[in-house]
Amino acid sequence: MKMFAFYVVAGAALLAQEQHSPAVRPAFEVVSIKLCQGRGADRSASPGRLYLECRSLSDLIKLAYDTFASGMIDPSNLGDPVIPLEGQPAWVDSDRYTIDAKAVGRATQAMMRGPMMQAALEERFHLRIHRATRTVPVFALTVPPGGSKLRPTPEGSCAVVVDSDMVARESNRDGKPLCGLVLTSSTADGGMIFDVHGMRLDAFCRYIRGLARPVINGTGLTGLFDIHLELHRGEPVEDGSPTPPPTMADIVNRQLGLRLEPASGPRDYLVIDHIERLSDN
Numbered sequence: 001m002k003m004f005a006f007y008v009v010a011g012a013a014l015l016a017q018e019q020h021s022p023a024v025r026p027a028f029e030v031v032s033i034k035l036c037q038g039r040g041a042d043r044s045a046s047p048g049r050l051y052l053e054c055r056s057l058s059d060l061i062k063l064a065y066d067t068f069a070s071g072m073i074d075p076s077n078l079g080d081p082v083i084p085l086e087g088q089p090a091w092v093d094s095d096r097y098t099i100d101a102k103a104v105g106r107a108t109q110a111m112m113r114g115p116m117m118q119a120a121l122e123e124r125f126h127l128r129i130h131r132a133t134r135t136v137p138v139f140a141l142t143v144p145p146g147g148s149k150l151r152p153t154p155e156g157s158c159a160v161v162v163d164s165d166m167v168a169r170e171s172n173r174d175g176k177p178l179c180g181l182v183l184t185s186s187t188a189d190g191g192m193i194f195d196v197h198g199m200r201l202d203a204f205c206r207y208i209r210g211l212a213r214p215v216i217n218g219t220g221l222t223g224l225f226d227i228h229l230e231l232h233r234g235e236p237v238e239d240g241s242p243t244p245p246p247t248m249a250d251i252v253n254r255q256l257g258l259r260l261e262p263a264s265g266p267r268d269y270l271v272i273d274h275i276e277r278l279s280d281n
Helices: 012-016 057-067 090-094 109-113 115-124 164-169 201-206 248-256
Strands: 030-036 049-056 096-102 128-142 183-186 192-199 215-217 225-231 259-274
Touching (some): 049 109, 057 109, 057 115, 096 115, 248 259
Parallel strands (some): 128 215
Antiparallel strands (some): 049 096, 183 192
8 A cells, every 4th residue: 555545643532631721831840852773662642741752853842733733622634644844954853752751730742742842852852843834736625516425413413522531532521423533444455444434524624645646625515524534555457466456545435536637836835043952851
C-alpha cells in the first residue's frame, strides 16, 4: 500500500482533554528536557504530567505550534502533524529529546503539549518562530457533476468527546459513536479499513497522506459525514504476483464518489527564525 496511507493520532486519550484557553500562556512548574538515543514510547496521559520519550525536536515543535497551539483539542487537526517546518538546522530533525514535565494542578494534555511546551521550547532552545501561509500546488477534493456517495451524519447520531471515559469506550454512555474519532482495522489481505462518524471534509483531507501534494477541501460541502473506506492491496493475478494497489484518487472516486484534482491552494508553514542547541537542563 505504498500509494497511500492514513495516519491516526497516537494516544486516543488526547481526544478527551478538556477544552479551555486561558488569557495568559501557562508554564510548567518543573520540566526536564534531555537528549536521548533511539526511540521510545510515551507514557499514559495523566492530568498535570507530560512525558514524551525520544521525540525529534521538529515533531515537538509541530505539536506545540500546530496541533495543540491553542491549548484546546481541534477535531479537524488530530492526525500526526503534517505542517512543513522551514529554517531549521539539520539537528532539529535528527536530535531526539525526552520531556518529563509537571504542571501546577490538573493541566490537560492539550494545554501541556501546546502553550506550555511552547514556553519550555522557547526558554530551553531560545526558539523564535512564526507561521506563514503560501499558495502551493495541491490536490483539491471535489464533487463531480453526478454528485458524491457521501453519507451525511444524521443529526445527534454521534457524540462530542468530553471525557476520557468516552474515548476508552469509543462511544458515549448512550452508545453513540464519537464524532470525529477515527477507527481502523485490518482487511484479510493486509489492507486497512478506515471508519469515522461525524467528520468534516476539511478534517478528512488532513488524513490523506502519501501523495505528492497536500489535499484541501474543494467540495464546498459543509456539515458532518460518516466515512467508511476499505483500502485493499492489489489483487493476485495468474502468476501469483499482486497487481499494483489502487491509487488514492481511485479509492476516493470509487468509494466516496469524489475526485482529487490538481490545483493551487493555501498551505501553512512554521518558519524558524532562531534556535539554539540545548546547552544545559
